[in-house]
Amino acid sequence: MKRKWMVLLCALSLLAAAGCQKEADYQTVTPEVGTIENRVEDTGTVAWRDPTSVIPVVSGKVVSCAFEEGDAVTAGQTLYVIDSGDLEDQITQARLSLKTAQAGAAQSEAACADLTVYASASGTVTAVYCHVGDYIGAGTAVAQIQDSANLTLTVPFAPADAASLVPGAAAVITFPNQSGTVTGAVERIYDTPTALSGGREGVYVELSFQNPGTLTDAATATAAVGAAACMEAGAVCYATQQSIYAAQSGQVLTLDLETGSAVTQGQAVLTLKNDALTNAAVNAGLSVETARTNLEQLEAKRSDYTIAAPIDGTILTRSVKAGDFASAAAPMATLAPAHALCVNAEIDEIYIDRIWPGQEACVQFADDSGVERTYAAQVRRVDENGVTSGGVTDYTVELVLEDTSRLKAGMNVSVSIVTQRKEGCLRLPSEAVSGSTVQVLRDGQAVSVSVTTGITGGGYTEITAGLTGDDAVILP
CATH class of the missing domain: 2.40.50.100 (RNA polymerase II/Efflux pump adaptor protein, barrel-sandwich hybrid domain)
Known part of the structure; x- marks a missing residue:
């Protein structure tokens, strides 16, 4: 009986030792809390962005x-x-055209200005020759004016006496048929002598004086300037006795004249209507603007x-x-553009729906010393149209870089784009998950446990249900 118990104890010991050996043969991990990133990786080429x-x-x-x-x-x-050179020739011609147009416009404006008639001197209107509504031609006399208050007298002096006279010198004017004298002034001394009757020679001198109130242009008078007396009498004339003429033709629109009224030099006395002249002035003005615009446009082309x-x-x-x-x-x-290097990666059609602008990425390349350099990047653009080759369609994805030092256009680089990231999740190495099942070591035995998984990436799979952080998951 004792021998039987001994045999049984030995058998149990062997079984226990065998169980311990099997448990030690398993490599296990426990679920951990961490971050899982899903990435699309490919190669790319450094290029200039938006040339x-x-x-x-x-x-x-x-x-x-x-x-x-x-x-x-x-x-x-x-x-x-x-x-x-050709443009400068056009500009020179355009300037000439503008000057020609401006000259034509100036002539048209001057013609239109002549449609207003002004008094050329001050005086009294003695006759009016037209009425409002009349059509008159250029050069037509429209009124007669005279200045009877201011008179002139032109008489000859001996050349020697005339040589001593100066404009403004006081003169005494005497009228043969009237008593008394009038004071006047030397207005003008003629330049050359004139032959007089009786073989004499004299120099005419024009004198001005105020009408004492009774003189007309029919009177005669003599004059003396100091000790010099004139050689013979002369006729008294009104200082102003002239007609007012229209410089252009047209219909009389306004007439500010009537017989006996006084006018002053420069006063507008009549206006005319002439549509041909006014239309020509408008067209001339438009021609100037057209020529000026053409010149400005040509000059702007420089x-x-x-x-x-x-x-x-x-x-x-x-x-x-x-x-x-x-x-x-x-x-x-x-x-x-300055600092506009980017990376273009051709991404397979099976991954392209996971990529969109704004995603984080990184770019890597090994320099001549074998050092792996990593650059932070971001997806800027995804081409809508792909390129098909060998039955596979690739889409160009453009990445912008935060730093481009040591990069040159044409370099080949590795590209890794983060398409999904989840932080603080329960994760296992993906090799430990088979579909929706994991092997868990419980009481020394491998037990299949159903789990619910989430995202996968970077060698990890998310476990959303079925395990706790204390489970020992068997690695294959």
């Missing part, structure tokens, strides 16, 4: 090109100068012949140099 073309709006020979490929330029910097950099950036290509012919609308060069 800008330098495009002229005019054609012509390039006379200057002040840059080379690879140069850094600033906005507004002159890149090309195109020959503008700037088109100097091609400047539209932005700060780096010259990528130069297709036109000095001496070449530039064509309007044909690119002459391309440049990329």
Whole structure:
């Protein structure tokens, strides 16, 4: 009996030892709280983002090109100068056209100004020759005026006496048929002597004086200036006795004249209507504006012949140099904005629906020393149209970089785009999860446990139900 118990105890010991050995053979992990990221990884190429073309709006020979490929330029910097000789010829002609139009407009304006008739002297209206509504022609006398208050007398003096006279000198005027004298003044001394009757020679002197109230232009008088007396009598004349003439033809619109009324020099006395003249003035004014606008537009085109950099950036290509012919609308060069390097990655169609602008990413490349350099990036744009090759369609995804140091256009880099991230979740290594089942070590035995999973990424799978942080999950 004792022997039987001994055998049983040995068997139990062997079984226990065998169980312990099996448990020790398992590699287990416990679920942990952490972050899971889902990423799409591929390769990409460093490129310039949004290159800008330098495009002229005019054609012509390039006379200057002040840059080379690879140069850094600033906005507004002159890149090309195109020959503008033809334009300058057009500007010269436009200036002449403007001057011609301005001269024509000035003539039309002067003609229209003549539609208003002004009194050429002060005096009294003695006759009016037209009425409102009449049609009169250019050169027609419209009224007669005279100034009977101011009189003149022109008489000859001996040349020697005339030589001693000066304008403004006081004169005494005597009327043969009347008593008394009138004081006047020397107004003008003629330049040359005049032959008089009896073989005499004299110099005429014009005197001015006020009408004492009874004289007319039929009176005669003599004069003396100091000790010098005139050689013979002369006729008294009104200071003003003339007609007012219309300089243009037309219909009388207004007439501010009547017989016996007084007018002053420069007073508007009549206006005419002449539609042909006024319309011509309007058209001449329009011609001036058209010519001026044409000139201004041509002068504004001068700037088109100097091609400047539209932005700060780096010259990528130069297709036109000095001496070449530039064509309007044909690119002459391309440049990329300063600090505008990006990375373009061609992403497979099966992943593209997980990528959109704004997602975080990183870019990596190994330098010549083998050091792996990592750059933070962000998805900027996803092309709507893909490129199909070999039955697979790829879509270009553009990444912008926070730092571009040591990067050059054309470099090949690795791209990793974060498409989903979840923090603070219960996770297991993905290798420990098979579908919706995990193997858990319980009481030394592997037990299949059903779990509910969430996102997967970075080698981890989220466990949303079925496990606790104390479970020992068997790794395969």
